[in-house]
Amino acid sequence: MDAFLLQLAAGIATGGIYASVALAIVMIYQATHHVNFAQGEMATLSTFIALTFIQAGFPYWVAFGATLAVSFVMGALVERLIMRPVQHAPILTHVGVYIGMLLIIGNLTGWVFGYTTKVFPSPFEGGGPMFGGLLSAHQLGSVGVTLAVLVLVYLFFTKTSLGLAMRAAAYNPRSARLVGIRVDVMLALGWGLAAAIGSVAGMMVAPIVFLDPNMMLGILLYAFAGALLGGIDNPPGAVVGGFLVGVLENLAGAYIVGTELKLSVALVIIIGVLVLKPSGLFGRVVFSRV
Amino acid sequence: MSAIQDAPPLAAAAPRVSTARRGVWLVLGLAVALAPLWLLESFHLFQLTMAVIMSLAVLGLNIVTGYNGQISLGHGAFFAIGAYVTAILMAQADWSFYATLPFAAAVCGMVGYAVGLPALRLGGLYLALVTFSLAVAVPQLLKHRALEDWTGGVQGLFLMKPEPPAWLTARVAITPDQFMYLVALVVAALCYLLAWNLIRGRIGRALMATRDHPTAAEAMGMDIAALKTRAFAVSAMITGVAGALSAAAVEFVAPDSFTFLLSISLFVGMVVGGVASILGSVFGGLFVLFVPNIAESISRAAPGVIYGIILIVFLFALPEGVAGLVRRVLARLGGRSH
Numbered sequence: 001m002d003a004f005l006l007q008l009a010a011g012i013a014t015g016g017i018y019a020s021v022a023l024a025i026v027m028i029y030q031a032t033h034h035v036n037f038a039q040g041e042m043a044t045l046s047t048f049i050a051l052t053f054i055q056a057g058f059p060y061w062v063a064f065g066a067t068l069a070v071s072f073v074m075g076a077l078v079e080r081l082i083m084r085p086v087q088h089a090p091i092l093t094h095v096g097v098y099i100g101m102l103l104i105i106g107n108l109t110g111w112v113f114g115y116t117t118k119v120f121p122s123p124f125e126g127g128g129p130m131f132g133g134l135l136s137a138h139q140l141g142s143v144g145v146t147l148a149v150l151v152l153v154y155l156f157f158t159k160t161s162l163g164l165a166m167r168a169a170a171y172n173p174r175s176a177r178l179v180g181i182r183v184d185v186m187l188a189l190g191w192g193l194a195a196a197i198g199s200v201a202g203m204m205v206a207p208i209v210f211l212d213p214n215m216m217l218g219i220l221l222y223a224f225a226g227a228l229l230g231g232i233d234n235p236p237g238a239v240v241g242g243f244l245v246g247v248l249e250n251l252a253g254a255y256i257v258g259t260e261l262k263l264s265v266a267l268v269i270i271i272g273v274l275v276l277k278p279s280g281l282f283g284r285v286v287f288s289r290v
Numbered sequence: 291m292s293a294i295q296d297a298p299p300l301a302a303a304a305p306r307v308s309t310a311r312r313g314v315w316l317v318l319g320l321a322v323a324l325a326p327l328w329l330l331e332s333f334h335l336f337q338l339t340m341a342v343i344m345s346l347a348v349l350g351l352n353i354v355t356g357y358n359g360q361i362s363l364g365h366g367a368f369f370a371i372g373a374y375v376t377a378i379l380m381a382q383a384d385w386s387f388y389a390t391l392p393f394a395a396a397v398c399g400m401v402g403y404a405v406g407l408p409a410l411r412l413g414g415l416y417l418a419l420v421t422f423s424l425a426v427a428v429p430q431l432l433k434h435r436a437l438e439d440w441t442g443g444v445q446g447l448f449l450m451k452p453e454p455p456a457w458l459t460a461r462v463a464i465t466p467d468q469f470m471y472l473v474a475l476v477v478a479a480l481c482y483l484l485a486w487n488l489i490r491g492r493i494g495r496a497l498m499a500t501r502d503h504p505t506a507a508e509a510m511g512m513d514i515a516a517l518k519t520r521a522f523a524v525s526a527m528i529t530g531v532a533g534a535l536s537a538a539a540v541e542f543v544a545p546d547s548f549t550f551l552l553s554i555s556l557f558v559g560m561v562v563g564g565v566a567s568i569l570g571s572v573f574g575g576l577f578v579l580f581v582p583n584i585a586e587s588i589s590r591a592a593p594g595v596i597y598g599i600i601l602i603v604f605l606f607a608l609p610e611g612v613a614g615l616v617r618r619v620l621a622r623l624g625g626r627s628h
Contacts, residue, residue, distance in 0.1 A: 035415050037422065085606060091414035093605050095361055096561050099554055100602040107594030217550075221423050263430050267423045274416060275408045 007254045008247060013139035014222075015246020016146040017208070020201035021216075021223030022230065022238040023150060024194045029232050030157075031170050031190020034094060035224070038101035039198055040216030042078075045105055046071040046199030047206050047215070048113045051120055060123045064203065068196045075195025076188040083191070084184070110213035120206035142204035149200055150239050153193075157235070166190055218263055222249060225269040231283020241280065245269060323475055332467045336539065337579060339471045343535045345575020346478045348559045349485055349568065350529030355557075356566035357489060358521040359501030360406075361414055364421030366553030367428045368398050368526040372533025374432065377543040378440050380449040387452040387538050391477070394534035395527045402526020406519035425553035432545035446544025449537065474535050481528050486568055488524065497521055498566075529556075555582070558601050564613025573612040 021039065028036045036042075046067055053063035082101065086093050124141030157163040168176040169186035177183050201223075202216065209215055222245050230241025248269065253262045273280060326338050351365045375394040379385040385393075405424070409417050431437075433444055441447065454469035464472075488494055499507040500517050508514050537543050559578035564570020585596035608615060 035419060037418075082602065089605075089609070091418075092355070092359075092361055092561075092565065093609065095363070095415065095418045096557070096605045097602055099363070099557060100598040100605070103554070103594040103598030103601070107592040107598070111592035111595070217426065221426055224419055224423070261430060261434060263423075264427045267420075267427045270420055270423055271408055274412055274420065278411060278416075 003254075007250045009135050009139075011247035011250035012243060013135060013143060013246070014208070014250065015226075015243035016139070016143040017201055017205040017219060017242075018222045018226045018246050019239040019242025020146045020149060020197060020204060021219055022226040022242040023146075023153065023235055024198040024201060025223055025227045026232060026235050026238040027153070027190060027194040027197055029227075030235070031166060031187060031194070033170060035232075036194070037095070037098035037220075038105055039194070040220035040223075041102050041105040041109065042071070042074065042195050043198035043202035044211075044213060044216045045109045046074070046195070047120065047202035047211055048109055050199070050203050051113075051118065051206075051211060054121060060121065064123070067199050067203065071195040071199035072192040074192075075198075076192035078195070079188045079191035083187075106213060113213070115213060118211040120203070120211045122207035138207055142208075145200060145204055146239065146242075149197060150236065153197070153235055162189075218266075221263065221266045221270075222246070225266045225273070228270055228273045228280055231280030233284060234280070234282045237280060237282030240282070327468050327471060332465070335467050335471055339467075339474050339539050340536065341575050341579040342471070342474045342478050343532050343539060343575070344556075344559065344578040345563075345572045346474075346481055346535070347529045347532035347556055348563060348574035348578065349482060349571035350525045350527070350532065351556050351560050352525075352566065352568070352571050352574075353485060353489070353497075353528065354521050354525035356560060356570075357494065357501065358497045358518060358525075359414075360409055360518060360522065361418040362421045362525075362553075363418050363550075363557055364405075364424035364428075364553050365525075365529050365556050366548055366550065367421075367424050368402060368529040369533035369536070369552060369556070370428050370432065370548035371401055372398050372530030373537035373543045373548070374441060374447075374533075375530075376534035376537045377447045377449050380538075381442075381447045382440060387473075391531060391534055395531050398530025398533075399523045399527040402530075403519055403523040405526070406522030409522060410515055410518055422550070422553075425550040428548050428550075429545040432548065441545075444545060446542060446547075448542055451538050451541055470539050474539065477531060477535060481531060482568065482571075485524075485528065489568065493517075555597075558597065561601060562604050562611055564611030565609075567611065567613040569616070570611050570613030573616075577612075 021043065024039055024043070025035060028034060028039070049070055050063050050067040053066050054060060058066070078101070082097060083094075086097055122138040122141070124137040157167060165176070165181045166186045166189060168179075169181050169183040170190070173183045176186075201219075205219060206215065209219075223242060226242035226245040227238045228241070229244055230237030230239065232238075245266070249262055249265050252265045326335060330338060347365065347369050350368070351362060354360050355362050372394040375397050376387065376390040379390040379393060380387060405421075408420070412420060432441055435443075437443075451466050451470045452473060453466060454464045458464060458469070489497070496507070496512050496517055499510070500512060500514055504514055540547075555578050556574075559574035560571070562577045562581075563572070563574025581600065582593060582597065585593040585600075588596050604611060610617075
């Protein structure tokens, strides 16, 4: 039973990571109705930038804030410079551009910062194990950060006029433009926000899995699975989905398929959700008129 | 049939070519294809063999993604399955290479059909996502302990290329490398012929109509579900045959040869060569094999950056790929000569 609880707790902790990446995916989806394959690579790059700030002697939370800002600008720039010209191109082009960005950003990160695995500090050191050794201070802290980000995102989208404008721009660009919303600015904002959220996920996961340029590949897939499980258009759903995937992955890894096949768990979840309940657990069912 | 005629004519109404001129082209093509046998030494011939194989794999991807509009980022999986079927049958069961080819094709066709079924319910981006995760999961699955007795686990499997038969060696001096190139060339030519006949006929039009106007296509009485799943099956089959050829040419298979980067480079090859173009698949194969080397020579540290930039530049500036460029240049030359 103790072993089971330990797996459950570990699952919740990794689930927090997936939840925050899933949240970033859902953010992009809300702003653009697209899924960005390069999300993980962008988050890894942000994490390396954070490490650079920390090594330059800045206190953790200052570096954290600076990284958020840099990532935000980076995301908005990617939208402006790379996505804008192909805005109305077919989906195949978008997938191609995402793949191109994945290759470019991934390789650039490795080139600039090196491929060796690095230790990334955690802001929640020193608490020691909690709840009878079930959770480390960092795991608890990262879950807390994920939930805090979720609450902020939720408040942003529901309580601020900017959030409302962003939702409107994604939901119905033409009508949004007619009521005076600058749809293109909203798109750039959406990308910026998603990159910032992704960077939070990167900084929270790096102390656990160690920092290297390919850190995010597996995580991205779990996060996709989480986002789909919770419903791709529903931020709280994505967070719940992320936690669920974390727990499922750990339990399946421990008791069913063994650790080598953990990635396949993500695959099974993705296919299962898309085939059985494409709108996810909490998503809206979308009807399209032809 | 107006819905179909409205769709962009991708099999660009080929101008009628006289039989004599067709014959000249055929002879020229054969000469270009066979010349490397004598001109290239063993390593470069091997590379060219791999380029032929990769172009076959890109052709498979092009059928489902280019012509049928179902975006697959996981065709490396079918390539891997084809390679492993051939390797297992040759290394563990002592089959001859030729006997394994139809078997690999059949297995890949069935797996492709099975992947095509859930794909029916997924639109563009989701399908890309699912196939992408398939590509990422493949090496893990191949390494799994339950399959180790067959797949050889992490170590992989060794096999031998097919030997040139005695009746051939008796008449001409031919090395196994040269023979392998010939085998790859013949198999690829057969698959290209098959794909070309499929695309230019009724089925090809139906595939493109399903891609461009699914609703209209269905209203014309086309069975969308059957078309899409069968397109996936044929596509997987062709890519699987390419995988089988590669196993023989490399004489070795291992899980880490089939990472998600393989799937991605097939996709990039298709985009750069030309989406929905048979000729484009040939360029795609050449790109997949030779451009990584060129990229490495430009920037040793970050070849992926060059690769990614080439992909994005093509998408921005030349969305029809190299094949589209060639077509445009030929059209302009043709226009001038009149």
